[in-house]
Amino acid sequence: MERRSLLKASMALAALGLPPLPAFAAKNEGATSTDASSSHFDFKWLRQHAKSMSGQAFKPTTETLPESLTLEKLRPLDYQKITYKPSHALWADDPKADIRLQFFHVGMQFNQPVRMYSVDRDTGQSHEIHFSPELYDYSKVGIDPKTLEGNDLGFAGFRVTKKPRWADNQDIVSFLGASYFRAIDKNNQYGLSARGLAINTAADGGAPEEFPSFTHFWFIHPEPNTTRFVAYALLDSPSTTGAFRFDIDCQDEQVVMGVQSYIYPRKPIARMGIAPMTSMYLTGTSQKKARDTIHPQIHDSDRLSMWRGNGEWVCRPLYNPKTVQYNAYPDENPRGFGLLQTDHDFENYMDNQAWYSRRPSLWIEPTSQWGKGAINLIELPTVGETVDNIVAFWVPEEKVQPGETMSFSYTLYWSPLPPVSPSLAHVDKTWTGMGNVLEGWIPGDKSPEHYARRFAVDFKGGNIMDLPKDADIEVVVSASRGALSHQQVLRFDDVKAYRAIFDWTPESEDTSAVTFRMYLRHKDKPLSETWLYQWVPPKPEERFY
Structure with a gap:
């Protein structure tokens, strides 16, 4: 937001009886350049301000960047070479602060x-913290900082560093672009992203997707010798405004974020996604041929895990489809859900560049009553690992209308695995291959009489390995269409797992997605969480071995 527009907005807020945003009057104070004047801030004021904005027309705040910072002149690798000087980090002048903040430079698409x-x-x-070229080192990118003087360009986002890692300048949390943010866990590797809000992602009727932006942040000076701090954010978009509170704890093993959000729609929204997550799935154990690659697996996340309001645990392995796949899983007051990376074995990726074996999981735990709605999963086709093609979020059942207030509270856990897990056996891996053959079949034996696809699911954990080896374990499986056969269960003592197997045979030429649902049962009691999977059969002329 440019200075003139912000001053006009401040005067309008004063006329409405609301406190204005702080005026601009630059002064050097501590490690950063801040205003000499100040105004009182609290969450109540931010909620009032966001609600007031929702009754006004949306005003874009993108700016025309200096030529040296435009996408035509500044490539991604060059943008990364613009570094914030650690000595100017927020709270660097406080010897008792274990957390420091640095700010991303505007540039490229971050305008x-x-x-x-x-x-x-x-x-x-x-x-207010003001932009100044003195905060940055441009020596590796060839930009003359004098050409940027005199312009309060603002910032593109912020990154968090933590004691004692200031020496290597390693960030552990970053907010950059629209309302996107990420965090790492003990494995020190970024992976999937979260967002403040998703609007009309793959919405019906062709409604264009909207990417709301965090336009303002307020940072509360942290308590001494703690890894925890609080940030507030103002969200704005053509369809809605919002007020967010982030309670961020940068622990050694994981990052935990408590979120309070208040949403104020400007207009009806076809699909509003709460606590959205964005990830990448290219190829895994069930889709070995999804891409011709030297790596056995390539993904930031391998499954959507859901702990439903009725207590059922559901595992939905991710899929790289040939066309967009959209699924909605109805629920009421879900206990949690997340996009997980459960396989952290380096040998299953053989990649020492992207380090997919170190990617974190992200688990969402609602801390307020979310009511009725559905967990949405959208899977997009991709042939490259640089494109996020997986999106998951919660969609309220009630239609979103202008003038109302919607509130959601939840906690995000960025960790190798979620803080909770099913007491029953959980899904370990999913495999697929040719069907209508006996296990152990080799080429040269009698060929299968007709096409079928085999699915195998490995279950681990719970008390499943405590059962007698001759226990009568059932595979309870259903399919949205087609015929099922060859159900069996194999015990694998070497890996402490049971493998459930079944074949699926098409009964028509239909090539739309097939949904499978399966779990293990013993003496009418479930032994495992529910495996839920979607698979797209090949065209009839491609159904051969």
Whole structure:
């Protein structure tokens, strides 16, 4: 938001009886450049401000960047070479602060200035943090900082560093672009992303997707010697505004974020996604031929895990489809869901560049009553590992209408595995291959009489290995269409698992997706979580071995 527009907005807010945003009056104070004047800030004010904005027309705040920062002149690798000077980090002048913040430079497609404010934790007084070329090192990118002087360009986002890792300048949390943000766990590798809000992702009727943006952040000065801090954010888009509170704890093993969100729609929204997650799935054990690659597996996440409101655990392995696949899983007050990376064995990826074996999982735990709705999963086709093709979020059952207030609270866990897991056996891996053959079949034996696809699911954990080896374990499986056969269960003592197997045979030339649902049962009691899978059969002329 440019200075003139912000001053006009401040005067309008004052006329409505709401406190204005802080005025701009630059002064050097501590490690960063901040305003001499200040105004009181709290979450109540931010909610009032966001609600007031929702009754006004949306005003884009993108700016025309200096030529040296445009996408035509600044490539991604060059953008990464613009580095923030650690000595100017927010809270660097506080010897008792274990957390410091650095700010991303505007440039390339990041041309919407994000305004940053530092808030005194005792008084609640906020000061804006201003852009200055003196905050950055441009020596590796060839930009003359003098050409950027005199322009308050704002920032593109922020990154968090933590003691004692200041020496290597390694960030553990970053907010960059629209309302996207990421975090790492003990494996020190970024993976999937979260968002503040998703709007009209793969919506019916051709409604264009919208990417709301965090346009302002307020940072509360952290308590001494703690890895925890609080940030507030103002969200804005053509369809809605929002007020967010992030309670971020940068622990050694994981990053935990408590989120409170208040949404104020400007207009009806066809599909509003709460707690959205974005990830990548290219190829895995069940889709070995999805891409001709030297790596056995390539994915940031391997499954959508859901702990439903009724207590059922559901595992939905991810899929790289040939066309867009959209699924909605109805629920009421879900206990949790997330996109997980459960396989952390390096040998299953053989990749020491992207390090998919180190990617974190992201688990969402609602901390308020979300009511009725559905967990949505959208899978897009991809042939490259640089494109996020997996999206998951919660969609409320009630239609989103302008003038109302919607509130959702939840906790995000960025960790190798979620903080909770089913007490029953869980899905380990999913495999597929030719069907209508006996296990152990080799080429040269009698060929299969007709086409079928075999599915195998490995279950581990719970008390499943405590059962007698001759226990009567059933495969309870259903398919949305087609015929099922060859159901069997094999015990694998070497890997402490049971493998459930079944074949699927087409009964028509239909090539739309088939949905499978399966679990293991013993004496009428479930032994495992529910495996839910979607698979697209080949065209009739491709149904051969």
